[in-house]
Each structure stands twice: as C-alpha cells, then as structure tokens.
Amino acid sequence: MVAVIKTGTSIRRIFHYNENKVSQDNALCIGAENYPADHDKMNVSFKINHLLSQLELNENVKRGSVHISLNFHPSETDLDAEKLIDIARSYMSGIGFGQQPYLVYQHFDAAHPHIHIISIKVRPDGKRIDMQNIGRNQSEAARIKIENDFNLVKAQGRVKEISYGIIPIETTAVNYGKLQSKKAVAKVLDFVLHNYQFRSLPQLNAVLNLYNVSADRGSENSRIFKAGGLVYRILDKEGNHTGVPIKASDFYSSPTLKFLEKKFEQNKLKNQCPGLRIKNAIRNIFEDGRPALPQLSEELDKIGISMVQRISSDGRLFGLTYVDHVTKQICNGSELGKEFSAAAISKKCSDSDSEIKNKASSPQLKALVEIKEILEMKKIPTAGLNEIIQTLFEKEFYCGHIPKEFKRKRKNRKRKGLSNN
Structure with missing residues (x-):
C-alpha cells in the first residue's frame, strides 16, 4: 500500500473533485466517519457543510483541507467496500485523525484499486492538528501496520517498480465518436490539470495533445479571444480539430483561462530550475x-x-x-x-538519409535510398539496410605505399641556366 497526503486551502475543491467523479460513475462514496448520519443518508450539501462548520472554528488555519489517497497493488482485486472502510479507519486512527470527520471515496479510474479520503485539520474544540513530518512518521507506521493486519502487498522495496514502470499516458486518449465527448475530455483534464506543472497554454497543450485534446483560445479577432474565453476541442489522428468545441465553463471543475493563469503562476513558483x-x-x-x-x-x-x-x-x-x-x-x-x-x-542528431542522398550518384545507390524510403512509408522494418548503405560510402583504408611496379618513372628535366656538372 502507498499513501499520499496533500493539504490545501480549499476543502470545497477537493470535495467537488470527488463528488464529480461520483456523478461521472468513476467513483462511489463508501463511508462517512464521525458524521451524524450514514453516508447514504446525507445529501451533498450536508456533507460539505459539516466539514466547513468545523473548519470555521479556527480562522487562523489557512491550509485546513486534507486529501489522502491510499493506493493498493493491481493484484489486490478482492478489496470490497467494507474492507476498504476498515483500512481507512485504521489508517486515520494511526495518523491521529480517528476522531475527525472524514469521507471515503472508492475510485475506479485507474489500473490499481485506490480510495480517497477527505478531512480537515481543525479539531471539534477548534485546535489545529500538527501535520509536520506526518508522512515520514505516523503515516509510515500506519502503512506498515495495515499491510501486516490486512495481508496486503508490501510497498517497501518496490520503489524502482513504481518509479520506472510508469506508463506515460494513464488516461485513455479521447476518440471522437467512441466515447461521450464531454465526459472523456473531463477525465483527461482532471488528470492533467492536477498533476502536470505547465507554465503556459502551449505547454499545457503539449500534454493535452497526447490525449487528443486541445485547449483553444481562438484567433485574435474571434469573440472568444477578445472575451478571454477558452474552449476545449478533440483532435483526430492527424491533429486536426473534430467535433463540437466545449466551453471551459461547461465543465464541472471550470478549467477556464482565468483558472489556468493562476495555475501558470503557481507552477512557476514550484520549481525555479525545472528539467x-x-x-x-x-x-x-x-x-x-x-x-x-x-x-x-x-x-x-x-x-x-x-x-x-x-x-x-x-x-x-x-x-x-x-x-x-x-x-x-x-x-x-x-x-x-x-x-x-x-x-x-x-x-x-545524425541525418544519415540526407547525407546519403547528397552522396549517392550512381543509379544503384539511388535505388537503395528509394527502397529504404518505401519500406519506412509502409512501416516495414529496415534493420540492416541503413548499415549496408553506410558501408557503401565508407572510405577504403589507404596506407600511402605504392608498389614500385606501379610508380611512374620520372623524367630528368634540364633546368635552364643550371649545369648538371
């Protein structure tokens, strides 16, 4: 099991992020601890207001929201809602949040089982919970205990697998006509906007284009551009826009230009020397x-x-x-x-093909180059062909020695004004 703890300034944003997953059938709210009613007996407003009312007991706490994800190995498919709730209780108790109100969401949008827990740092008496080094100390101890108690796959010793076994694009790329366009684009945006450190719109599009999505402001003379608007478009295989553009304000998370500009500034401060x-x-x-x-x-x-x-x-x-x-x-x-x-x-970068084209003068060599281009266009492996062409242009070894028999005899020329005596 791997635990990730994040704190923030807005409990509303974290709450609506999880509830939005529920509305898209990508998650379920499976538990509400230290609430006056069960999770399935409360509406959305009651859930968030209960957290907000306790958070307001201490106005000095600026980063009062707590967002935790507990991630399990892909092989652990037998984790039902009841077992996940028991794990959540054990973990929250282990890090000192056992008496805090918190909501538990089971997500289904990744290749591995995982749950999200949202809570607050303010106790019922208004005191703030100290979270300094909580990940290294309390969380690590709670993780090891849970792995032993629930017979889970141990995360320790699997760091290399997690770091280097990453699939770059975890979310399915959007294909127009195959998925509900708005739902598919929203899924991509949720993943990219909350994970990548983009500092400009072109940089954001560099990631979104990998998922066949593009953020578009329109031309400088368009109404969208002049009004500071933004739309999201689906791209086809050639990278061209297809389908109907979707306004940024139509998405539940409202990834508008104003929102993105704030993200640009935040990401610039996160890492002054990136790359x-x-x-x-x-x-x-x-x-x-x-x-x-x-x-x-x-x-x-x-x-x-x-x-x-x-x-x-x-x-x-x-x-x-x-x-x-x-x-x-x-x-x-x-x-x-x-x-x-x-x-x-x-x-x-070597540009062997252009060098070969410039050097190739005989019909045989030109034919080899043309064959190589045809094979590459039809996506047929050309292993070995490039080496053959390169070999044809290699200079033969020359040692500088010429046999005596092949040397031309020099004629003794008599210079004017000079005597041979």
Missing part, C-alpha cells in the same frame, strides 16, 4: 552516439519523457517541448539551454 532529469537524459543518450531525431524521441519515450516537435507549415522544425511523465514537468527546449533547443538538437 534537470530531462537534460541529464538527453546528455546520456548523446554520450552513446549520434541518434537520428526519431531515434532520440524513442529513447526518451522509454524512460517516460515525450519529445513534442513543433513543425511549421513548410515542414521545418522550429521548436521542441519535453514532457516528463515521471516528475510531471513540462519544459521548452530553449528554456533548458541552447544545447536543448530545436536548432541545437537538429545539428547534434
């Missing part, structure tokens, strides 16, 4: 050789980094954006440094 893992990964790849641009992209994909290429209308590469799915950071190549910009990366 350290990205830079180290690219340098390590170039230490082993000069890969072609597609090969560089494939190597980065293997370690959870997507390299998004920005191509102009004439087919020229003018920008690169790197999306790190492990650290959730998004960086433009130019802000990482000159060596990571589109121009520098293009120069570093």
